[in-house]
Amino acid sequence: MSIFSRTRDIMAANLTELLDRAEDPSRMIRMVILEMEETLVEVRASAARSIADAKEMRRAMVRLEGITDSWTEKAELALSKGREDLAKAALIERQKASDMAKGLEAEVAVIDNTLKAYEADIAKLQGKLREARSRQNAISTRIESAVTRAKAREMLNGSRTEDAFSRFELLERRADFAEGRAEALGMTGPKSLEEEIADLRAEEQVDKELEALKARLANKGE
Incomplete structure (x- = not known):
């Protein structure tokens, strides 16, 4: 029209x-x-x-x-x-x-x-x-x-x-968890009684091997 x-x-x-x-x-x-x-x-x-x-x-x-x-x-x-x-x-x-x-x-x-x-x-x-x-x-x-x-x-x-923002938040939580886990693996807390005794036994064994080594060296010197 x-x-x-x-x-x-x-x-x-x-x-x-x-x-x-x-x-x-x-x-x-x-x-x-x-x-x-x-x-x-x-x-x-x-x-x-x-x-x-x-x-x-x-x-x-x-x-x-x-x-x-x-x-x-x-x-x-x-x-x-x-x-x-x-x-x-x-x-x-x-x-x-x-x-x-x-x-x-x-x-x-x-x-x-x-x-x-x-x-x-x-x-x-x-x-x-x-x-x-x-x-x-x-x-x-x-x-x-x-x-x-x-x-x-x-x-x-x-x-x-x-x-999209919900996904971002989920990824951030996963990242926080991964970082926390890594930090946790690097932490060293107080030793238990068994751990301390085991350390003593290991130390005693090392001392014995050290004395035996000294004796062998002394015999060779004579």
Whole structure:
């Protein structure tokens, strides 16, 4: 469905009000831009046809001017030969050509005024189109920003983030346990009675082996 019915509707349109009433501003601005572009193409095509018509009429005016001059010469020739009747007929034809030239001149003047109006309309349409495209960029930026903020909030408040932090906490607890176990293995507490007696026995055995070694060395020395 067309948003605008005429070129003047586009130029008189309040884009802000139009977008405020729209349920989907992004879609509305795309439709507005599309229709403005199509209208601009149509206006330029009409202007091109008018320019072509004006050029054709000017060429016809030049031809009629030559025809008028020709009938003037013929009238003068007929009059010089005493043929007043032919001179009069030639002047009538000259008048017809002159009237046609004046008619074309009036039409060209109308076309020139129309072209001025087209030129003004094209300039205004281009201005409106620039405004619409600027609004489209602003709307796109706002939508993109809103989507980004929504994703960020979803990430901060969503279950995926909570699950990730839960995993972090579990890994931290495992790391704490591993570190505690390593520290525990390196600890040395007070020896039990059995451990102390075993140490004494081991020490006694070492002393005996030391005395035996000393005796062997003494015997070798003798």
